[in-house]
Amino acid sequence: xxxxxQTPKFQVLKTGQSxxxxxxxxxxxxxxxxxxxxxxxxxxxxxxxxxxxITDQGEVPNGYNVSRSTTEDFPLRLLSAAPSQTSVYFxxxxxxxxxxxxxxxxxxxxxx
Amino acid sequence: xxxxEQDPGPFNVPEGATVAFNCTYSNSASQSFFWYRQDxxxxxxxxxxxxxxxxxxxxxxxxxxxxxQYISLLIRDSKLSDSATYLCVAPNQAGTALIFGKGTTLSxxx
Numbered sequence: 001x002x003x004x005x006q007t008p009k010f011q012v013l014k015t016g017q018s019x020x021x022x023x024x025x026x027x028x029x030x031x032x033x034x035x036x037x038x039x040x041x042x043x044x045x046x047x048x049x050x051x052x053x054i055t056d057q058g059e060v061p062n063g064y065n066v067s068r069s070t071t072e073d074f075p076l077r078l079l080s081a082a083p084s085q086t087s088v089y090f091x092x093x094x095x096x097x098x099x100x101x102x103x104x105x106x107x108x109x110x111x112x
Numbered sequence: 113x114x115x116x117e118q119d120p121g122p123f124n125v126p127e128g129a130t131v132a133f134n135c136t137y138s139n140s141a142s143q144s145f146f147w148y149r150q151d152x153x154x155x156x157x158x159x160x161x162x163x164x165x166x167x168x169x170x171x172x173x174x175x176x177x178x179x180x181q182y183i184s185l186l187i188r189d190s191k192l193s194d195s196a197t198y199l200c201v202a203p204n205q206a207g208t209a210l211i212f213g214k215g216t217t218l219s220x221x222x
Binding site: 033035040041042043044045048050056058059088090094097098099100101103104105106 | 209
C-alpha cells in the first residue's frame with residue numbers, strides 16, 4: 001500500500017517555466033489537498049478537492065491550478081513559475097475533511 | 113481572527129518536564145481537530161485526533177474547550193525524542209477544508 005505518492009521529490013525551475021507536481025493516492029480517499037510550507041509559515045492550503053470533478057481554492061491559490069479528473073490523482077500546476085513559489089509542497093488525502101489526512105513525502109521546489 | 117492560531121514558541125524544556133501548547137480556532141461549528149508532529153523537512157504525521165472533549169494517548173493529552181474555541185496539547189515527562197514542531201489543524205470557516213496553524217517548536221534538552 002503506497003499511500004500518497006508525490007513526484008518529483010526535488011525540482012529546480014527557471015522563472016517563467018511551467019511545471020506539474022504529481023500527487024496520487026491508492027486509498028480511495030475523496031478529500032485531497034495541496035499545501036506549501038515556507039520557513040516560519042506552517043502549512044498553507046493552496047487548493048483542495050472533495051471528490052473527482054470538484055476543486056476549490058484554499059488560502060494561497062494564486063499562481064496555481066488544479067484538476068481532479070479521477071479519485072486517485074490531484075496534480076498541481078504552476079503556469080509561470082516565480083521565485084516566490086520556491087517552497088516545499090505537500091499533498092495530502094483523507095476520507096473526508098473531518099478525518100485526519102495522510103501526507104506524501106513532499107516536493108522541494110526551487111525557482112531561480 | 114485567523115482561522116487557526118497557535119502559540120508561537122519556541123518552547124525549550126528539560127527532559128521530564130510537562131509542557132502545554134494552545135491552539136485557537138475560528139469556526140465555532142467545528143467538530144474535528146488534529147495535532148500533527150513534524151520533524152525537520154519531513155512530512156507532518158498525525159499525533160492525535162480530537163472529536164469530543166479530549167483524547168489521551170500515553171504521555172500525550174489533547175483537550176477541547178468549545179466555549180473558548182481552543183484545543184490544547186499536553187506532553188508529560190518530555191523526552192529528547194519529543195523535540196519537533198507541533199501543528200494544530202482545524203476546519204476552515206466554511207467547514208470545507210482543513211487549515212494548519214503555523215506550528216509550535218518544542219526543544220527538549222538533557
